[in-house]
Structures are given as structure tokens and as C-alpha cells.
Amino acid sequence: MLPPPLNHTSSILVIGAGTWGCSTALHLARRGYKNVTVLDPYGVPSPIAAGNDVNKIMEHKELRDSNPDARSIAFATCTRAALNGWKNDPVFMPFFHETGVIVSGSTPDLIRHIEKDEIDSSKGDFITLKTAQDFRNTMPPGVLTGDFPGWKGWFSKEGAGWIHAQKAMLSAHREAKRLGVKFVVDDPTGNVVGLIYQNGDVTGAKTADGTVHRADQVILAAGAGSDRLLDFKKQLRPTAWTLSHIRMTPEEAKRYRDLPVLFNIAKGFFMEPDEDNHELKICDEHPGYCNFIPDPNHPGEKRSLPFAKHQIPLEAEARARDFLRDTMPHLADRPFSFARICWDADTPDRAFLIDRHPEHPSLLIAVGGSGNGAMQMPTIGGFISDALEGKLQKELKYVVRWRPETAVDRDWHSTQNRFGGPDKVMDFQDVKENEWTRINETEKSKKSI
Template identity: 60%
Template sequence: MSQLTHDSAVLVVGGGTWGCSVALQLARRGYKNITVLDSHPIPSPIAAGNDVNKIMEEGSPSSSDSDEEYVWNRMHQLATNAWKTDSVFRPFYHPTGFIMAASQEATYPDIDASMRACKGKIRPLASPADFQATMPDGVLTGSFPGWKGFLQETGAGWVFARGAVEAAYNEALRLGVRFLADHVKGKVLRLIYSSTDVIGAQTADGREHRADQVILCAGANSDQLFDFERQLRPTAWTLAHIQMTEEERCLWKDLPVLFNVNSGFFIEPDAQNGELKFVDEHPGYCNFVRDPESGEEKSIPFAKHQIPVQSEQKAREFLRETVPQIAERPFSFARICWDADTPDRQFLIDRPPKYKSLVVAVGGSGNGFMMMPAIGIAVADVLEGVIEPKLKHGFRWRPETAVDRDWRDTQHRHGGDETVRDFQKVDEWTHIGEL
């Protein structure tokens, strides 16, 4: 990329987790003319990264890794290094440990495989007493019916998501990045094309933002701005909070993440508001809408700070199995959280072959936040043409993987009724905080 210089105009479309990471990394590499567009102030209330916590697992590549494993472990290595040593990201990583479990026989082999692959110190868990002993008395009071799993004592935990996004945003600002983040000046309506390339983006105020290089990292909404040839399926998950008492907050501090592939997970109460976040596990929701012109069915994201009652019920079932003492409390917060799945659940970070000035950085596939620091590195390397060959191949533009794609493929996720759900078929939503 000989035409790329530190004075080149770089336009980043999307100011969420990946957009802030990309902007920060480019600014650290000396790029002086970076503009980020987003339709909401950062952190956006609809961004997946605007969250109290996300699961974090460490990792490192080895000589025995397959190419696919190498890509995964190399990104883990880059991210882990940043979460542990980078002044921007280090304050937000809590290596509290991670409990992985299953409660249905069909998924026990998955747990066994994860335990064999785990590089950290582990403790097998085979009885309710084993699970209860992983946390202080009075926390895990449930009966854990059919649960089997293990505690990874080292090499995993959680990160304070919103704090990390805000820190990356503020440091990028300090380094000179320009953010236009509101419903008018920052809302991108379309990309701007020349006869042969992408040359910018138009915002809701009518302004055309032209640039030498455009980076599209608008999460689940990216598919509304560019044709990904069925490589992206916007998929949503459901989360909720319960308000904890001050005594409970102290008792529940520094606990390992508790994750069951069949029913859900929770992470310790957040330090700011003392709320416990939990998620009911399922293969995801889509919002299937058929285009009246092409007849093609697509999943179209939308924002909502409520969840389907079906998810509330499943979340309470998970709490009854683990922490029944709080399972019937009212929810203090809930929302749907969008990501975008690629067919193989590997990231898509590449230049589409027809457009030399466009880089797409999409396809978090449920793993995007823990990789936040590494994403900025990967995108900057693609922009500069220096990305590692194995990462380049793993993140390549690959529409051949989406031919005849099954939009309802669970992609090896479990929980609920083991199907991808459709928001168009939701009968009832929660009414948290509504009069």
C-alpha cells in the first residue's frame, strides 16, 4: 500500500468496540487524519460493547495448532497481552477464573473436549457440592441438576466492557482522532462509490465524508451498508440485570464466571451500580424480513431495551438452578444485544476484491469483545498490508463459504429449544421500567 501515508485520510464507519480499537491503534501508529462516524454518542446505547462485563479467555498459539486453531490462539495471545500490559486496557481485565459446564448429556462431550484443550489450571466439577464450593458460602445455593463441568482457575475471567470502550475512545481522542457521533452528523446512510472504488460515506446531514481509505466496522448494521454476499447474519442475544444489596455485592466480588452451555451464565455484580448481569443461553434471535424487491430473506437489526418473555422465563430457570435466592427478584434492566455471524464464526477482516480502498472488519460471531485490543492490530495490519499470512487467510473475504447458507443454522450453539429464534414470532416482551 505505497499510497498510504500517515497523512492519508482514514474514515472509520462505526464507533463501537471494534471502531474504537481501530481508531486507537491507527492513531498510535502515527496516522493523523482519522475520522470515526457513529449514529450515537460513544459508548452507543445500542452497541454490544456498552455492557457491564464480557467473558475473557486467554490463549497462545503452539506448534501443534492447525491453521484454524493458530488464528484463534494468536488473536487470544495478542488480546491477552494488551489486557494484561496495555495502559488503556489493563484496568478492565479481572482474571477471576471461569466455570464451564453442561447440564444435558448431549453436550457433555463438548465439556470434556474443552477441559482437555484448556491450558490453565483446572478443577473438575461433578456434583452440586463441587459447584457450590467454587464460590463463598451463600452464593451458589442451587441444586445444579445434571451439571458437569470444570473450573479454570487461571487464564480466564471477565472484562469491564463499557470501561474499556470509553478508555479506548478517550485515548484516541487525546491522540487526535475526530469522532462525529450523533443521529445527524454521524449517522451513515450509505457508502460513496466511484466507478471502481469506495471513496467515503454520506451522513444524515447530507455531508459526504471522502477519504483515501474507508474501514467499515459497524457491527450487525454493516450488512445494511455493503453487500457481504450472505457472509453476515445479524444475530442477537438477550441479557438482564438484577439489583443486588451492598452485602451481596461484597460477598459476590471476584467470583469466577459461571457459564453453562445449555442454560446461561452470570458474572459478578458490577462495581458501579451493584447489578448482576446474566444471560439465558440459546443459539440466538434473528429478525427475519423478506425484501419486497429481491424476495431475499435477511435478518435486520433493531434496538430494544426489553427482552422476550420467553427469554425472561429461561433466565429465571437458570437462576433457580444456581442462585435460587435471587431468582424471583424483578429485573432492573434488560436488552437485546446484536452481533453478526459469519458462516464459520471466524472474523472477516479484509479488502473486498473489487475495492482497494475499503477494509471491512466484521463478523464478531459472539467472540468479538474479548478480542477488542487484537482487532485494532489486525485491521491496521490489513490496512498496511503487513498482516501475518495465517491471519490473512483466516480473515479473508470468503463468499464461497456462504453459498446456499442456512440462515437458521445454530452454528454449534446450544440452549433453549436448540433453534435460532425469530423476533417476528415473539408474542410478548418484558416491560421493565415501564409504567
């Protein structure tokens, strides 16, 4: 079965108004499509969207050798385009802060891993950091006060830093609306509960209020929530990470401005305080949490079901504070002002999944950020639009194809080359009710995310 004809008057339904959904809507509108509708149960920005965050790391890695694998080439293609978008697209330019990134480890094994797989000091402007003083010299006096026990790092200043993901998503949303995209969000009429099937194809979506939204083309871009709407043949694993904020004084926020991102691949990372709330974001690093429950559609199997929560497990808080004790011990005991779990969707090989469904030609899949989706925001919608139009470049098309063969006998507990914490994927089902943080509700209500 061939996909239906596509022209600028075709009705296009985008399911999901997160990072990729808003980017897709924007690029479709820029290409002249006049009948684009976006559905989401939440407003923009969604409280469960991975991109609903004050800051995310943006780092473009050069290819390491003369014969890189196809996945590395595809990822480099996407990130190179994204970096160009952050620097030149007026919708996104204000939200990219090219402050640099420090990648580091604190055990001999992890340091060797970084040297082998994470950086190529023969390219770029890497500065090697070997001592605590080397780390301190990358930031103003009094910011890094820790002893950095066993740490070694590499500091890159160009083409790297952080993005204000939430503001960038709102900017894409506003521009897409200005160009004529219709957003049905923050309402039962935008809460997709199922796809509409007709003659073997997908012809729309049904929402919680019973409304049927018909369309010539359907794009499923609901992030970790996509897994509940379609059988992905084990290609998606909703996985969550944990983040927390510390309230800074205005004077501290000024001193901590324009700092490089400090990332330890097994302990965590932090970025400069956001300009609105003067809050420093700290993330503990680990292979992720899942929320495993019995799979109602596959007896004897399990699936990970996303949920929203503006608290984190106490074990995650302890890891974040351990990171602070190594780097900024003067902040290690300061109370958190905000915390939440943040969901993404992992593919088995951590490559994106952008392809037409092999059995439903009107359905385009655009999922599988695998921890790298938010930084692609300026241009990922262009690649998704290319896939819709059937002109995605050959090398990229192969890597991001529908590929259930990669998920046969999938190990749901695979760390997928991530480090930290207990060095295993954790399960929210194992976290008891009294093992979550209880951040002050008054403080939490001040947050918009």
C-alpha cells in the same frame, strides 16, 4: 485495481464507533496516522454495540492438539494477543478481572461435547466440578445455593475472567481522541446511510444530513449494522442475544465480588455485580435471535435487520430464571432491573472478516465478531491496522479473508455449534408485542446502557 498509497497523512474514515471501531481508531493513532475520523449515529458507547456491556467473558483457550485447523490457530493468535493487552496495556488493564471461568454442561451429550471440544484438561489449571458442593466451593458461602442437577464443570483460574467492556470502550475512545482522532457521533452527521462509489472504488460515506465524508481509505467496522451498508454476499448474519440484570444490595454486592464467571453452555451465565450499580448480569444461553424481513435488494430472499430494544422476550426471561433455579434459587424470582437485546454479526464459519474488498480497493472490511469480538478489544484494532497496511500475518490473513464461497446456499437458521433454548435460531418476528418484558421505566432510565 490496487489500493491507494497509504502514509501517515492519508485520510482514513472508520465507520462504526463500537468495540472494533474504537480499537481501530486507537491503534491507527498510536501508529502515527494524523487524519482519522470515526462516524457513528450513536454516542460512545452505542446502545446497540455488542461491547456496550458491564461485563463480557474473557477466556483464552489453548490449542487442543498438535494439528489444529487454521481457524483455531487464527483465533488462538487473536485471543493470546488480546489477553496480553488486557494484562499490560494501560488503556485496558483496569477493566480486566482475572477471576476465572467455569465452563459447564448439564446433560450427558453437552458434557461430552465440552470434554471433546471446549476444554483440554491436560493443559492449564482446570479443576473438575462433579457435585453441587464442588460448584459451591468455588464461591463464598451463600452465593451458589442451587442443586446443580446433572451438572459437570471445569474451573480455570488463570488467563480467564471478565472484562468491563463498556468502560474499556470508553477508555479506548478517550485515548484515541487524546491522540487526535476525530469522532463524529451521536448526531445525523455521523449516521452513515450509504457508501460513496467513484470509478469502481469506495471514496467515502454519506450521512443522514446529506454530508459527504471523503477519505483515501474507508474501514467498515459497524458490527451488525455493517450489513445494511454493503452487500456481503451472505457472509454476515446479524444475530442477537438477551441479557438481564438483577439489583443487589450493597452488602450482597460486596459478598459477590471477585467471583469466577459461571457459564453453562446451554443454560446461561452470570458474572459478579458491577461496582457502580450493584447489578448482577444474567444471560440465558441459546443459538440467537434474528429479525428476518424480506430483502429489498434480493427478491424472494430474507435478511436479518438489527434494532435496539431495552426489553427481552418473556421466553428469554423464563430461561434466565431457569438457570437461576439451578444455581442461585434465592435470586430466581427477584425482579429484573434492566434487560436488552445485544447484536453481533455471524460469519458462516464464525471466523472474523478483516480484508480489503476485492472490487473496492480503498474499502477495508472489519466485521464478523461472531460472539467473540468484545474480548478482542485491546488488540483487534492492531490486526485491522495490519490489514490496512498490507502486513497481516499470512496464517491469519487466510482465515479472515473475504470468502463468499463459504456462504453459498447459506442456512440462515444454522445454530453454528451453539446450544440452549429451543436449540434453534429464533425470530423476533415471531415474538408478539405482549410477549416482551416490561421492566419498570424508572429503573431502566437509571442505566447508561
